[in-house]
Amino acid sequence: MGRPPCCHKVGIKKGPWTPEEDIILVSYIQEHGPGNWRSVPTNTGLTRCSKSCRLRWTNYLRPGIKRGNFTPHEEGIIIHLQSLLGNRWATIASYLPQRTDNDIKNYWNTHLKKKIKKHEAAADGFEMTCGTSSICLDNMEARKQDIATLRLPSGIAYAEAKQGMEDDQPPLSFLEKWLFDESSAQVDGLMYLPADRCSNSML
DNA sequence: AACGATCACAACCGCCACGTG
DNA sequence: ACACGTGGCGGTTGTGATCGT
Numbered sequence A: 001m002g003r004p005p006c007c008h009k010v011g012i013k014k015g016p017w018t019p020e021e022d023i024i025l026v027s028y029i030q031e032h033g034p035g036n037w038r039s040v041p042t043n044t045g046l047t048r049c050s051k052s053c054r055l056r057w058t059n060y061l062r063p064g065i066k067r068g069n070f071t072p073h074e075e076g077i078i079i080h081l082q083s084l085l086g087n088r089w090a091t092i093a094s095y096l097p098q099r100t101d102n103d104i105k106n107y108w109n110t111h112l113k114k115k116i117k118k119h120e121a122a123a124d125g126f127e128m129t130c131g132t133s134s135i136c137l138d139n140m141e142a143r144k145q146d147i148a149t150l151r152l153p154s155g156i157a158y159a160e161a162k163q164g165m166e167d168d169q170p171p172l173s174f175l176e177k178w179l180f181d182e183s184s185a186q187v188d189g190l191m192y193l194p195a196d197r198c199s200n201s202m203l
Numbered sequence B: 001a002a003c004g005a006t007c008a009c010a011a012c013c014g015c016c017a018c019g020t021g
Numbered sequence C: 001a002c003a004c005g006t007g008g009c010g011g012t013t014g015t016g017a018t019c020g021t
Helices: A019-032 A039-044 A050-061 A072-085 A089-094 A101-122 A135-148 A155-167 A173-180 A184-188 A195-202
Strands: none
Touching: A019 A039, A019 A050, A039 A050, A050 A101, A072 A089, A072 A101, A089 A101
């Protein structure tokens, strides 16, 4: 049994944020910067818990957030990364800086899951659909091999962790290269691979 | 036009990792 | 080594919007 959540405190407001609250939060963060969320409700007078403030900022108010439709390219990246990393939305979001983890998660749950299910059904299980090209399959196999040869529970996760430890940078290079090199056009073309199969084959 | 079903997404909840004393 | 506080993450829920009948 853990601590009661901060939002259980009496007098804490829940539900949708009003424009007024947004303004207060944004102007406070503009002045003080994000962080030290605990002090935000106290200093702003907002009757929201710190967690709620942080979430509102990171998922909605933060500058540079791209809202609205996902491009086919973004969609492809998400599908790829999900198949490789599983539901590690925060990690996936780090490859799409303009999108939030919540956004990606929502998009996955509402759109991509269905889409992939449909494709799986159409492909009768394991057949990956990538137009009619066999190059796609070759690429995928090669990439799966890349990861498999790392001899790790999760090649990508390891590469990330390793790199993250070494230079404290977003763990891009390994996956970035892997993902965005010559096959990026394939990504645009959406390679649907059954997540469970792919993950299993590599883990 | 009314109503129920479905969709889309913002927000919440519970848990975990990590830092600090 | 341990307890506690905080931030972060992923799963889930709530609700308004849209669609179909």
